[in-house]
Amino acid sequence: MSTDSSHALRSDALDNRRRIIEAARSLFAAEGMDVPMRTIARRAGVGPATLYRRFPAKQDLVAEAFEEEARRCHAIVDEGLAEPDPWRGFCRVIERTCELHARNRGFTEAFLSTLAGQTELMASRKYILDSVATLAARAKETGRLRADFVVDDLVLMLMAHRGVRMASEAAQLAASRRFAALTIQAFRASPDHVE
Amino acid sequence: MSTDSSHALRSDALDNRRRIIEAARSLFAAEGMDVPMRTIARRAGVGPATLYRRFPAKQDLVAEAFEEEARRCHAIVDEGLAEPDPWRGFCRVIERTCELHARNRGFTEAFLSTLAGQTELMASRKYILDSVATLAARAKETGRLRADFVVDDLVLMLMAHRGVRMASEAAQLAASRRFAALTIQAFRASPDHVE
DNA sequence: GTGTTACCGGACGCAGGCGTCCACTTGGCT
DNA sequence: AGCCAAGTGGACGCCTGCGTCCGGTAACAC
Numbered sequence: 001m002s003t004d005s006s007h008a009l010r011s012d013a014l015d016n017r018r019r020i021i022e023a024a025r026s027l028f029a030a031e032g033m034d035v036p037m038r039t040i041a042r043r044a045g046v047g048p049a050t051l052y053r054r055f056p057a058k059q060d061l062v063a064e065a066f067e068e069e070a071r072r073c074h075a076i077v078d079e080g081l082a083e084p085d086p087w088r089g090f091c092r093v094i095e096r097t098c099e100l101h102a103r104n105r106g107f108t109e110a111f112l113s114t115l116a117g118q119t120e121l122m123a124s125r126k127y128i129l130d131s132v133a134t135l136a137a138r139a140k141e142t143g144r145l146r147a148d149f150v151v152d153d154l155v156l157m158l159m160a161h162r163g164v165r166m167a168s169e170a171a172q173l174a175a176s177r178r179f180a181a182l183t184i185q186a187f188r189a190s191p192d193h194v195e
Numbered sequence: 196m197s198t199d200s201s202h203a204l205r206s207d208a209l210d211n212r213r214r215i216i217e218a219a220r221s222l223f224a225a226e227g228m229d230v231p232m233r234t235i236a237r238r239a240g241v242g243p244a245t246l247y248r249r250f251p252a253k254q255d256l257v258a259e260a261f262e263e264e265a266r267r268c269h270a271i272v273d274e275g276l277a278e279p280d281p282w283r284g285f286c287r288v289i290e291r292t293c294e295l296h297a298r299n300r301g302f303t304e305a306f307l308s309t310l311a312g313q314t315e316l317m318a319s320r321k322y323i324l325d326s327v328a329t330l331a332a333r334a335k336e337t338g339r340l341r342a343d344f345v346v347d348d349l350v351l352m353l354m355a356h357r358g359v360r361m362a363s364e365a366a367q368l369a370a371s372r373r374f375a376a377l378t379i380q381a382f383r384a385s386p387d388h389v390e
Numbered sequence: 391g392t393g394t395t396a397c398c399g400g401a402c403g404c405a406g407g408c409g410t411c412c413a414c415t416t417g418g419c420t
Numbered sequence: 421a422g423c424c425a426a427g428t429g430g431a432c433g434c435c436t437g438c439g440t441c442c443g444g445t446a447a448c449a450c
Contacts, residue, residue, distance in 0.1 A: 010417055012417065012426095012428085036406085037408075048408090048410090048429075049409090053427085056409095156377075159358050162358040178348070178351060182382075183381065185381040186381035205446095206447070206448090208398090211397090231438085232437080233436090233438085236399090242398065244397095244399060244439090245398060247438095247439065247440080
């Protein structure tokens with residue numbers, strides 16, 4: 001979508017580019033954003049120079065690698081908004097977002113990082129958070145979402161979610177699900193009674 | 196308490212040792228456990244060799260540095276147990292633990308790490324978790340703590356809490372407090388109604 | 391005061407990540 | 421078939437963190 005700058009790559013270069021993105025995608029998902037550039041290059045079967053020539057900053061690679069995840073994130077909130085019961089939609093968003101982030105360590109980091117230059121992801125982030133705000137407003141009207149909920153609470157919980165990291169993927173998913181369930185509990189309106 | 200091995204240090208060595216622990220303590224608290232040994236040595240005004248001679252493994256340094264935090268953690272759960280209202284005690288434990296961990300990044304990592312050889316901290320951890328289990332059992336009896344709570348939920352939330360990391364210490368404390376409040380909400384027994 | 395020895399810290403070599411340069415290869419046009 | 425610019429990856433130099441060695445210093449006993 002942004003690679004029409006100048007003059008179209010040669011076929012072999014284009015192939016390498018694809019392999020690089022693929023490698024980056026799987027490594028970011030499994031290990032997080034701090035995998036060495038070298039490792040990505042090796043996995044892609046490519047020299048370091050090629051990687052750096054195509055993606056001078058790691059940022060560029062990140063933006064490209066998480067395009068699909070961003071799309072999926074959009075889909076999640078859109079479906080949440082489409083749900084007839086806003087509270088149920090809200091819950092679904094939390095559950096599915098947690099699962100997405102559980103399966104992709106790197107995406108969480110990228111999504112939460114406030115680093116400049118990530119215009120694409122930042123725009124995505126804004127859209128998603130705005131949508132959640134809308135959904136939350138509706139959910140509050142039903143009285144099921146606590147009135148003092150703010151979008152920052154969700155960000156807070158996403159930050160927190162990144163802290164739960166288990167050894168096996170199975171354990172990771174289970175823990176994430178439990179976390180999502182607890183988070184939903186935390187956001188549910190408590191029927192008056194104080195402390 | 197464990198430094199009577201063999202023959203008592205010379206006065207200057209003992210002084211260095213103290214400075215090293217002090218440096219490690221403040222650096223661990225501020226930066227987490229991954230501060231380079233070199234940095235600790237520099238802060239303590241000591242050469243790397245001295246640091247390595249006194250604490251061959253970083254583990255040894257960690258154990259010593261967090262002795263006080265461990266004690267404070269004990270105090271927190273003990274006071275929680277002493278509270279007449281178990282649910283209130285339980286809440287206090289969560290609040291104060293979150294604050295302790297918010298002020299000391301390294302301690303969280305040390306407490307949660309399952310690394311072997313950390314017998315001292317592991318014992319502490321066991322004591323604390325057992326105490327929480329007792330407190331939780333009492334709190335459940337009052338019907339205020341949800342019946343399906345397990346100690347692992349608290350560990351999960353502590354892991355999660357480590358994910359919330361803000362730039363300034365003030366923001367960090369505020370976020371931690373909010374997180375603690377939401378966690379307590381999550382653990383509160385929900386009055387029947389499903390989903 | 392003096393000797394001994396515990397103790398010190400600068401300097402060393404190793405490992406791994408970084409970004410770049412350049413001699414060679416190869417796709418694609420004619 | 422042949423040319424040549426686009427493209428490649430190995431090799432280089434830099435930096436940072438690691439753990440250890442060793443010539444020098446000063447604490448403590450006498």
